[in-house]
């Protein structure tokens with residue numbers, strides 16, 4: 149006979165264990181406090197767990213601040229988690245250590261003599277690293293430093309010890325200048341690594357309630373507050389930008405910064421996970437809303453105005469920068485289009501301004517054209533926004549002309565803007581392997597997808613049918629570098645023969661930071677065509693499986709050394725799957741086009757659980773300006789934009805039992821996965837607003853109306 153108490157006990161125990169009744173757990177308090185800005189900072193040039201720095205900033209802010217551990221001002225690895233000493237606090241605009249910084253300058257308080265470079269031991273135990281607030285204790289000087297940001301300014305608070313020789317140093321970097329008149333310092337930084345015309349300056353102004361650049365006595369616990377702002381336009385504009393913080397206390401600015409972060413992060417609320425998962429999710433969301441950054445300022449008339457790195461003039465309107473479209477067209481821009489379309493509307497207006505200020509859209513901007521990566525993926529960035537109705541008709545006409553121009557031209561000095569090899573591509577349908585243009589298969593595949601994107605915009609603008617048809621025809625050029633014998637993408641010579649000897653394990657060469665196993669899937673816009681070319685469902689699925697099954701062997705002879713992306717693939721123990729670099733990041737979702745979408749669900753959850761965390765080594769390769777984070781955000785929600793500009797997401801396996809996305813117009817998309825649990829990634833069926841989907845694809849326009857998306861888990 150069962151006693152009532154014994155039947156009740158398991159239920160009571162379960163309640164006590166999960167700390168909840170029917171409602172799943174959810175983050176408590178400020179979402180911004182779930183963010184660690186240190187994720188990805190345990191990196192160096194040989195091995196990247198993110199290659200990030202702890203950006204102290206507002207979302208999309210013009211200026212970020214970071215503590216520095218490097219004693220070299222031009223070291224892209226400005227802050228490394230394993231370092232012991234802080235060397236300064238830098239206003240930074242660096243999108244990636246490989247691109248490096250521009251317009252940077254730094255501040256450092258210390259006590260004692262001013263000769264030599266100040267540096268102090270510190271510990272992560274006495275460090276607080278949040279987006280809206282940073283604090284560290286400089287042990288050698290007994291000084292506590294605190295920083296809080298606005299979009300173009302910041303407030304710093306230094307708490308000094310008793311000392312007869314305290315000092316606040318300002319470093320304007322090489323060839324820059326700083327002048328101090330006791331409590332105000334003005335100057336400029338000219339630091340850059342290209343991407344700016346002659347005469348580029350970042351003008352800064354610092355006001356403090358203590359002397360700057362000279363020795364002064366302090367009492368124990370004496371607090372010195374600094375107000376710092378800068379402008380790419382003029383010193384007068386820097387003084388205007390300082391109004392973001394002037395007259396406000398440190399705590400007021402910090403509380404406002406936290407409220408802004410809570411609002412931006414709060415557009416996506418998740419529940420029914422663990423605290424570690426919430427930390428990872430919101431740390432990834434933080435990284436997804438930093439870049440591209442605002443490069444415009446607000447003039448005396450209250451209107452947006454910008455210094456143009458494209459023509460050296462001060463121009464009206466918006467401008468954003470510091471992103472590489474090769475990375476961010478994939479998921480970062482689609483995430484903006486879903487959750488933050490108002491921001492992407494400004495970014496698109498800025499791209500139209502760029503098209504008015506010079507002949508080319510950037511492919512890698514920092515702040516102007518930088519020569520980096522391949523492809524012409526500005527087409528995808530423009531097309532995805534246009535297809536979602538984010539871009540004004542007037543701007544879209546301007547942008548379309550720039551896209552068409554790029555399809556027939558290459559930038560005269562920056563080979564990655566426009567299309568290198570366009571003559572071959574437009575005539576032969578591919579860029580040959582043997583004509584001296586590197587990474588030719590990667591370029592061909594991306595141009596083909598980019599042409600498909602241009603065709604979408606052309607149709608939207610009701611361009612002549614023959615123009616639409618020209619781009620549609622070119623969008624099939626991926627077929628010209630597909631080798632039916634190996635079922636892989638492969639270099640092709642000018643005479644039509646495939647390149648030999650061929651190794652699918654060879655990185656670079658015909659590809660970009662990847663091999664044939666990674667690039668074969670770069671047919672975002674015609675997955676059914678790729679399935680058919682490979683020989684159908686079974687053959688295609690076997691090839692996808694093979695990426696995970698083949699050993700992580702590699703040929704690095706093109707580079708002459710093992711590039712960090714190779715190492716990051718190897719250590720993941722997922723065969724040749726290289727999630728740490730962008731070309732492969734959509735690959736898992738291609739199982740949705742086969743008879744085995746369960747394999748997508750399993751691999752997505754494996755990648756989420758294995759390769760992401762909120763620890764300092766929490767990424768599995770370069771984070772790259774929100775792209776690798778946006779993969780996580782989408783995947784944790786349960787879908788992914790395999791083909792930007794298609795209007796469709798491929799479904800995966802949601803991580804949380806509940807999520808709520810606030811859409812424009814205060815509509816809500818509710819995502820529910822009742823019964824979701826670790827280790828159970830499989831989805832039995834998906835219902836959108838009560839209607840069961842036949843296939844694992846979601847119509848974005850329908851989702852953006854709001855409603856309820858339910859994943860029935862197995």
Ligand code: CA
Nearest residue numbers: 729730770772
């Ligand atoms: Ca990368």
